[in-house]
Amino acid sequence: MKNSISTDPQGLISLNLEPKSTEYRVLVNEAGQILLDPITNIPDREQWLRQNSQALASVKCGLAQAAKGEVHDLGDFSEYADLEIEEE
Secondary structure, eight states: OOOOOOOTTTOOOOOOOSSSSEEEEEEEEOOOOOEEEEOOOOOHHHHHHHHOOHHHHHHHHHHHHHTTTTTOOOEEEEGGTTTTOOOO
């Protein structure tokens, strides 16, 4: 940890630290102290999985089964690639 750093002429600060993430939430308290909180952004189209505990558990189970080699080849489904999907 550095004791003191200064901004460059443009007002930017270089921390010269090994990054823990590519994105951070910036929190500033009343004293002006800054906390960089590493975050992972999840696209809206994928957020439903995090909000659906049953679906997330099913995906985690499937990943665990695949890691153990418990897989079954169901064949080629490419013939269905151009089918229209009905939205509910």
